[in-house]
Amino acid sequence: GAVVSQHPSWVICKSGTSVKIECRSLDFQATTMFWYRQFPKQSLMLMATSNEGSKATYEQGVEKDKFLINHASLTLSTLTVTSAHPEDSSFYICSAREGQGQVEKLFFGSGTQLSVL
Amino acid sequence: AQSVTQPDIHITVSEGASLELRCNYSYGATPYLFWYVQSPGQGLQLLLKYFSGDTLVQGIKGFEAEFKRSQSSFNLRKPSVHWSDAAEYFCAVGPRTNDYKLSFGAGTTVTVRA
Numbered sequence: 001g002a003v004v005s006q007h008p009s010w011v012i013c014k015s016g017t018s019v020k021i022e023c024r025s026l027d028f029q030a031t032t033m034f035w036y037r038q039f040p041k042q043s044l045m046l047m048a049t050s051n052e053g054s055k056a057t058y059e060q061g062v063e064k065d066k067f068l069i070n071h072a073s074l075t076l077s078t079l080t081v082t083s084a085h086p087e088d089s090s091f092y093i094c095s096a097r098e099g100q101g102q103v104e105k106l107f108f109g110s111g112t113q114l115s116v117l
Numbered sequence: 118a119q120s121v122t123q124p125d126i127h128i129t130v131s132e133g134a135s136l137e138l139r140c141n142y143s144y145g146a147t148p149y150l151f152w153y154v155q156s157p158g159q160g161l162q163l164l165l166k167y168f169s170g171d172t173l174v175q176g177i178k179g180f181e182a183e184f185k186r187s188q189s190s191f192n193l194r195k196p197s198v199h200w201s202d203a204a205e206y207f208c209a210v211g212p213r214t215n216d217y218k219l220s221f222g223a224g225t226t227v228t229v230r231a
Binding site: 004006009032034036041042043044045046049093095097106107108109110111 | 121126153155158159160161162163207209216217218219220221222223224
């Protein structure tokens with residue numbers, strides 16, 4: 001089946017540094033990718049939707065200058081947390097949609113746990 | 118605004134026993150409904166979905182879910198759990214469009230004891 005690879009699985013960084021998280025579709029072309037974050041014991045919250053070759057669409061309340069999303073190719077989207085602070089510590093997960101098909105064509109990465117010291 | 122509630126944060130069940138995970142939603146209209154499972158170190162995997170038609174839907178790994186419009190619920194069940202069913206389960210809803218902007222519940226962690 002289709003695989004979405006998310007890297008890194010864990011990252012610890014110092015406050016003020018930037019962290020990049022990669023989301024790759026390994027065996028299909030992802031026209032659309034989604035980025036979510038999850039706080040402990042809370043829901044996965046959609047942060048943004050990115051379409052290949054265009055600017056990401058951010059959900060209300062998500063700072064686009066803080067969370068930079070790049071979807072430069074049909075197999076790669078990156079999320080960069082800029083000038084990270086402890087309140088950015090969270091679980092980030094991406095999903096990728098293959099083509100324009102049914103929801104069965106929506107695949108998730110395994111997530112990235114970000115800890116900002 | 119839409120919301121998804123999974124009332125049970127953690128459930129422990131004996132192997133071979135039945136399992137039911139609850140999901141309630143609040144949505145403007147009947148949404149698409151989903152259950153996903155996440156095993157440690159893995160991505161979310163779609164177990165089953167409800168779009169329309171028969172309100173009892175069958176999924177993979179022996180799971181089923183029943184949509185009850187009057188209760189705004191979409192509970193997940195399995196008659197006999199296996200140790201490999203230990204995982205985190207997420208209920209999700211989405212609009213009846215193709216944008217797949219899903220809203221998730223907080224998840225229920227299932228522990229299976231021998």
